[in-house]
Amino acid sequence: MLEAAVDLLRSEGLPSLTTVRVTKEAGIVQSGFYAHFKNPEHLQQELAERVGRELREHIATWMAALRASEPGEPALKASYLGILRLFSEQKPLVDLFLRYRRSPSPLGMVLGHLHTQLRADFFQYLRERAGEPDAIRPHLGTIGVHADTLVAALLGVAEGVVDGRIGDLDSAATELAALTHEPLRRLMM
Structure with a gap:
């Protein structure tokens, strides 16, 4: 059902x-x-939990691999390529996430939390890679902007994959890696 x-x-x-x-x-x-x-709302809650759980597991695995990877664009590209392939394989789930993450429904609440967590994960990743905590403290606002930008870019590419506008996952991964690496390079100067 x-x-x-x-x-x-x-x-x-x-x-x-x-x-x-x-x-x-x-x-x-x-x-x-x-x-x-019990009712259609219960169905929505169950559906939200299932979709949210599956996406959370995939994204958590990807983010852990990203954090464990070597610094630099080649490792970033490989990591992004992995998540983009997953998006391509899981189009129905990704489509639901993209459509309903801002909905005031039970589905939207679960998926909205996942969106917030993705942003927090990117923020933490950038903080960890940017350098010593005391040195980057003045740049936390900038890191937040970069985290938001990376989430927007990743979700934009995910939408393109789901819609069929982006078929060349390798090129998309290259661009996402460059977009991620450049702010880190500037922060580490």
């Missing part, structure tokens, strides 16, 4: 998540819905 809900969300949006529509899409009787969910 959750797969049917994902299909409806992607094609018709949140208003389509009614018991009638979801059960019809899933090919089951309406009473079958209530064997699994």
Whole structure:
């Protein structure tokens, strides 16, 4: 039933998540819905948890690998290429994240938290790579701007991958790596 809900969300949006529509899409009787969910809001919560959990796991793994990688553009590029391939393989999940991360729905609340966490992860990554804590303290505002820029760039590329506008993941990874490396280079001067 959750797969049917994902299909409806992607094609018709949140208003389509009614018991009638979801059960019809899933090919089951309406009473079958209530064997699994109390109401459509409960379905949204379960869907949000599933989508959020899957994306959180992927992003946490990627961010850990990014933090563990060697400094420099080649390692950054390899790391970005990995997450872009994941985005390409997980288009339905990434599409839901991009569409609903700012929605005031249960789905939006979970995905919005994931967006906030991604920004915090980038901020922490930049702080760690920029140098000694005392030396970078005056630059924390700048690091925050860079973190926001990197999240926006990554999500913009993710949208292009999902929409089919970006097929050359290698070039996209190269650009994201350069965008990440340059602010770090300037901060470390």
